[in-house]
Amino acid sequence: MNTSATHPETAPAAPPSAPAPLLEVRGLTKHFPIRRGLLSNIVGHVKAVTDVSFAIAPGQTLGLVGESGCGKTTTGRCVLQLERPTSGQVIFEGRDLTTLDDAALRPLRRRMQVIFQDPYSSLNPRKTILSIVSLPLRVHKVGDASTWRAKVEEILDLVGLPRRVLHSYPGQLSGGQRQRVAVARALIMRPEVVVCDEPTSSLDVSVQAQILNLLISLRRDLGLTYLLISHNLAVVEHLATRVAVMYLGRIVEEADTERIFRNPRHPYTRALLKSVLTPEPGLGVPELHLGAGFPNPLDPPSGCTFHPRCVSVRPECSEKTPPERRDEEGYVACHLY
Amino acid sequence: MTMAPTENVGLLSVRELRTHFDTDVGVARAVDGVSFDIAPGECVALVGESGCGKSVTSLTIMRLLPTPPARIAGGSIRFENRDLLALPEREMCAVRGAEIAMIFQEPQSALNPVFTIGNQILEAYLVHRPGTPVREVWERAVDALRAVGIPDPQKRMDDYPHQLSGGMKQRVCIAMALICEPKLLIADEPTTALDVTIQAQILELLRKLQRERRLALLLITHDLGIVAEMASRTFVMYAGKVVESGATRDLFARPLHPYTQGLLRARPEPGSSQRGRKRLAVIPGMVPVATQFKDDCRFRARCPLAGPPCAAEPALRELRPGHHAACHFTRAEGIEAWTEAAAPAGQGGAA
Numbered sequence: 096m097n098t099s100a101t102h103p104e105t106a107p108a109a110p111p112s113a114p115a116p117l118l119e120v121r122g123l124t125k126h127f128p129i130r131r132g133l134l135s136n137i138v139g140h141v142k143a144v145t146d147v148s149f150a151i152a153p154g155q156t157l158g159l160v161g162e163s164g165c166g167k168t169t170t171g172r173c174v175l176q177l178e179r180p181t182s183g184q185v186i187f188e189g190r191d192l193t194t195l196d197d198a199a200l201r202p203l204r205r206r207m208q209v210i211f212q213d214p215y216s217s218l219n220p221r222k223t224i225l226s227i228v229s230l231p232l233r234v235h236k237v238g239d240a241s242t243w244r245a246k247v248e249e250i251l252d253l254v255g256l257p258r259r260v261l262h263s264y265p266g267q268l269s270g271g272q273r274q275r276v277a278v279a280r281a282l283i284m285r286p287e288v289v290v291c292d293e294p295t296s297s298l299d300v301s302v303q304a305q306i307l308n309l310l311i312s313l314r315r316d317l318g319l320t321y322l323l324i325s326h327n328l329a330v331v332e333h334l335a336t337r338v339a340v341m342y343l344g345r346i347v348e349e350a351d352t353e354r355i356f357r358n359p360r361h362p363y364t365r366a367l368l369k370s371v372l373t374p375e376p377g378l379g380v381p382e383l384h385l386g387a388g389f390p391n392p393l394d395p396p397s398g399c400t401f402h403p404r405c406v407s408v409r410p411e412c413s414e415k416t417p418p419e420r421r422d423e424e425g426y427v428a429c430h431l432y
Numbered sequence: 433m434t435m436a437p438t439e440n441v442g443l444l445s446v447r448e449l450r451t452h453f454d455t456d457v458g459v460a461r462a463v464d465g466v467s468f469d470i471a472p473g474e475c476v477a478l479v480g481e482s483g484c485g486k487s488v489t490s491l492t493i494m495r496l497l498p499t500p501p502a503r504i505a506g507g508s509i510r511f512e513n514r515d516l517l518a519l520p521e522r523e524m525c526a527v528r529g530a531e532i533a534m535i536f537q538e539p540q541s542a543l544n545p546v547f548t549i550g551n552q553i554l555e556a557y558l559v560h561r562p563g564t565p566v567r568e569v570w571e572r573a574v575d576a577l578r579a580v581g582i583p584d585p586q587k588r589m590d591d592y593p594h595q596l597s598g599g600m601k602q603r604v605c606i607a608m609a610l611i612c613e614p615k616l617l618i619a620d621e622p623t624t625a626l627d628v629t630i631q632a633q634i635l636e637l638l639r640k641l642q643r644e645r646r647l648a649l650l651l652i653t654h655d656l657g658i659v660a661e662m663a664s665r666t667f668v669m670y671a672g673k674v675v676e677s678g679a680t681r682d683l684f685a686r687p688l689h690p691y692t693q694g695l696l697r698a699r700p701e702p703g704s705s706q707r708g709r710k711r712l713a714v715i716p717g718m719v720p721v722a723t724q725f726k727d728d729c730r731f732r733a734r735c736p737l738a739g740p741p742c743a744a745e746p747a748l749r750e751l752r753p754g755h756h757a758a759c760h761f762t763r764a765e766g767i768e769a770w771t772e773a774a775a776p777a778g779q780g781g782a783a
Contacts, residue, residue, distance in 0.1 A: 162627040163598075269718045270482075299481040299654065301715035304698035308712055326628060333700040333709055369627040371702045372657030376681045380636045380661050385629050432518045 116150035116186075118174070118207075118288055123183035125166075125173050141392055142170040145344040147183070147293050151337075153287070156314065156321040156336030158352070160328060160367070164392060165325045166344040171290045174322060175207055176200055187288070194261040208281035212293035214273035218265040218360050224251075225261045235284065246299060251277045254309060271302035278309065281295070282317070293323045307333060328371050332356055340364045343392060343400040350425025360427045362405045392400045399430065440598055442469035442510075443648050444532075444616055449507035451485075451492045452702065453722075454500055460722035462488045463550035464672035465507070467661070471647035477663035477680070479653055482696075483719050484669040485654045493650075494534055495524050497680070501507035509615070529558040533609035537621040539601035543593040549604050550589030553577070556608045561690075576607040581637060603637065610641065617641075620652040635662060656699060660684055662746045668692050671720055671730035674748060678755030688757035690735050697770055729760070735767050737761045 110148065125146075126140040144166040159167045172178040172303045174185055176192050185192040190349065195203070208231075211217040218227055228250060229243040230389045238246065248258050265273055272351060281289055294310065295303040311347035313319055325331050331338060332352060339349040340363065348361040359365045369381045385404050390396055396403050409430055417428045436628035451463040453693065463485040470476045478486040491497045494517065495510055507517040511532065516524065536542045544552060554571040558564065570589070577585035580603040593601055602622065609617055619638065639662065642649050642740050651662055659680060666683050668676040676689040687693045697713035704710075718735040729735070729742040741760040748756045751764040761767060 162629060253494070271718065289700065299719075300656070300695055301698045302718070304700070304712035304714045307700065308714060311711075328628070328703075329700040331703050331710070332702065332705045356705045366629060370632045372632075372655070372661050373702055374656045374660045374684055374696060376660045376684050376700065380639060381632050382636070384634070 109234065114152045116279060117153045117188070118322070119150040119172060119184075120170075120182070121148050123173055123176060123187065124179045124181045125169050128185065135308065136426075137394060142344050143392070144173065144396065146179075146212040147344075147346050147350060151288075151320055151322065151338055153320055154314070154318050155336045156323055156334055158323045158325065158331035160325060160331050161341035162326065163191060165341040168292055169343050170323050170341070171209070171292050171322060175209055175290055176204070177209075187294040201235075205284045207288040207290070208284060209290045209292065210274075210277050210281050210294050214265075214277050215297070217277055218273055220265050221237060223262050223264060224256075224268075224276055227265070228283055231280065231284045237284070242400075247279075248282060248392060250283045251311070253282065254279045255305075261346045269302075270298050271305055274302075274306050276299060278313070282313065286316075286319070288320045288322065289429040290322045290324070293326070294323070295330060296325070296327060303330075310334060326366075328368065340367065340397060343390065343395055345400070345428065346426070347401065347428045347429065348425065351425075358424075358432060360406050360424070362431070363401050363402075363427050366406075369403045378414065399428075422429040434720065441626055441761060443472045443474075444470045444487070445508075445510040445649070446493070447508045447510075448491065449509065450505035451488050452495065452503050454503060458723040459726050460506075461672050462722050464673075464725065465665075466669070466674055467507075467679065468667050470472075470616065470648050470650060470701070472648055473642065474665070475642055475649040475651060475663045477651045477653060477659040477666045478669055479656065479659050479666060480669035481494065481654055481719060483671075483722065485672040486669050487620055487723075489669075490534070490650065490652050492622055493618065494528055494532060495521075496528075505762075506765065507610075511640045516619060522712050526560070529609075529614075530612040531615045532615050532618065533612070533614040534618040534620065535602070535605045535609050538625045539598060539605045539721075540593065542605050543601060545593055547592075548592050549577075549596070549703065551591075552612055553604070553608050557611045560612050573607075573611065576611050577604070579641075580604075580607045581633075582607070597630075598626050599633060600631075600674075602626060606641070607633075609700065610645075610647075610777075613645070614647070616648045616650065618650045618652070621654070622651075623658065624653075624655075631658075638662070656695060660745060671725060672722065673730065673758065674756075675731065675759070676757045677748070678752070682752065682755045684765045686752075686755075688751055688755065688762045688764075688766055689731075689759050690762070691731050692735055693769050694734075729758075731759075736771075737767070 097310060122143055125144040126142050127143060130136065133139045149171055150158060159170060159187045169178060170261055173180045173315045192200060192203065225247055228247045232238060232243050232246060240260050242372050251258055256272060257419040260268060295306050298306060306331065314321060323331060323335055328374050335352050336351050338355045339346045340361065348364045359368050366385050369427065397413050399417045402408050405412065412430050417430045419428045420432045436676060447467050449463055449466045453460040453462055466489055468476065478489060480486050504517055512783045547665060550573060551577065554569050557569050558570065574585045574589060577588055581599060582588055584604050589671045623634050626634060629665055635658065641647055667674050670691050674681065676692045687696055694715040698715060700712060720730055727745050732738045733744040746758045746760045748758045750756050757767050
């Protein structure tokens with residue numbers, strides 16, 4: 096926790112997939128039915144997530160990036176089984192969560208927790224911090240009332256909140272403090288996997304830095320594994336060990352963080368990286384050549400779904416789905432490779 | 433228009449503006465002595481964290497704040513030699529939207545969901561130029577949509593807001609804001625609700641319009657990256673005051689105020705995976721509450737340099753040509769406020 100450190104875990108100790116992954120997702124697909132009319136007939140499907148696969152080794156962080164509507168949050172919800180996937184597997188410690196019923200899921204749920212984007216809406220304004228943070232203990236019937244308070248105090252220390260906030264309400268805390276409460280609530284069950292869904296996007300710059308540092312030191316001290324969902328590439332670059340880029344429900348590229356930022360292969364990844372604004376005056380706004388907008392997810396383009404916006408588009412792109420290439424550099428789905 | 437004996441030929445000139453709110457728990461001095469100028473065709477940024485008073489400043493210029501609870505406690509706002517704060521409401525209505533226009537953070541809440549795009553743009557024009565033949569205004573609206581890069585503008589006129597994406601909605605808002613050809617556009621966090629890829633497009637559009645129409649732009653944002661790409665001059669606000677101002681280039685090259693330095697260091701830097709990731713610098717503590725502002729340096733409690741002189745409010749001093757900072761300790765050559773030794777130990781100042 097001193098100042099000298101570059102994070103020891105950022106240099107991946109072993110090639111990906113060499114240690115047994117803690118969490119693995121295979122062919123995850125989630126389609127939401129669209130209902131119309133008096134009888135709520137199903138008239139179509141929104142293909143929110145299609146055939147998404149990834150694996151996260153213990154102690155690693157996978158950053159899931161993409162524009163709004165690309166399916167990154169739905170993927171996170173499917174991993175947690177908050178949303179039951181249409182097909183595919185979510186394997187945690189050798190067990191496929193999608194085949195388990197709620198009762199069988201319950202003990203596993205303790206070990207996978209979530210931090211949401213907005214600490215203003217994710218905390219109940221009428222409950223005290225003690226009550227909010229101890230709720231998971233009560234739900235899972237861990238210990239009894241006499242031990243809850245001690246456990247909450249311990250976790251507040253861990254996330255850097257003073258113990259005097261125990262009897263405060265969320266409304267009395269600042270945005271950064273509330274996000275620390277959300278982190279405390281996620282960690283009180285001592286989970287192994289934490290899904291962080293845009294953990295800092297509603298926070299100010301100086302507070303964002305506090306929360307990012309906290310997430311990094313918790314990862315090191317508790318050996319946590321993160322699935323980090325974010326649209327902020329600078330945050331992902333800072334925190335993730337591996338990055339998967341999603342576009343219209345599919346992963347288009349995946350690689351180690353260092354590699355993907357040094358040498359992005361998919362044209363979409365390149366455009367996304369170029370869109371990051373640096374605090375260097377005079378560079379100008381980057382020209383992305385991305386065209387007007389995000390396509391309609393109800394009626395995705397044919398072939399490679401990115402082809403209408405792609406600068407390197409070829410004739411086959413509108414006809415065939417792109418081949419999937421997996422090599423030592425990572426994974427990419429594009430006709431160029 | 434330029435014959436008046438004022439000190440500059442600025443388009444907008446804000447002097448010592450104070451906007452206070454009377455609340456149950458005391459007076460919130462949300463904007464407390466803010467001064468800046470904008471020249472025709474210039475892009476100026478007000479940057480700061482939430483609660484620093486940047487949005488209240490812009491709403492005061494537009495006179496969109498309800499009074500009470502808001503109260504103008506002092507200062508002046510001159511726009512082309514008219515004192516906006518003294519204008520009768522009827523004359524202000526003629527300025528608002530026609531000469532000074534504004535776009536907001538969330539285009540979906542700035543557009544009325546039950547009227548078509550065309551209808552809303554027409555209204556924006558006809559309010560200020562009643563009696564113009566509708567056919568003529570329609571043509572003008574189509575041109576405006578085309579100018580902001582909306583494909584197939586004829587067809588889009590009949591669309592409702594929900595049929596457009598977020599980026600397209602913001603383009604419609606810009607078209608609507610520019611339909612009367614204002615001289616000044618206030619953009620309050622114009623891309624915060626948009627994706628990064630769309631953000632770049634909207635910023636490029638604003639820049640193009642600024643250049644082509646000699647449109648002055650007051651950009652309100654918390655994002656230093658946007659400021660660096662867009663603004664020629666920057667005003668950094670903290671707790672209702674301007675703590676540093678200057679040409680954007682100078683301000684980023686040599687930030688003089690400890691707060692500006694802290695903000696720049698706290699940002700996760702693009703390229704960190706190549707150069708080796710470091711712990712992010714943190715500004716400890718949090719922004720003071722507006723009802724509890726005192727007449728000292730308001731950054732004092734979070735500042736690594738704080739000392740006895742900070743009990744007195746620091747004035748904004750010109751330390752280098754055109755580059756001002758409000759700090760008792762900083763010097764023209766800058767200071768290293770956040771040395772590693774001065775930085776708080778532990779995770780974000782606690783543990």
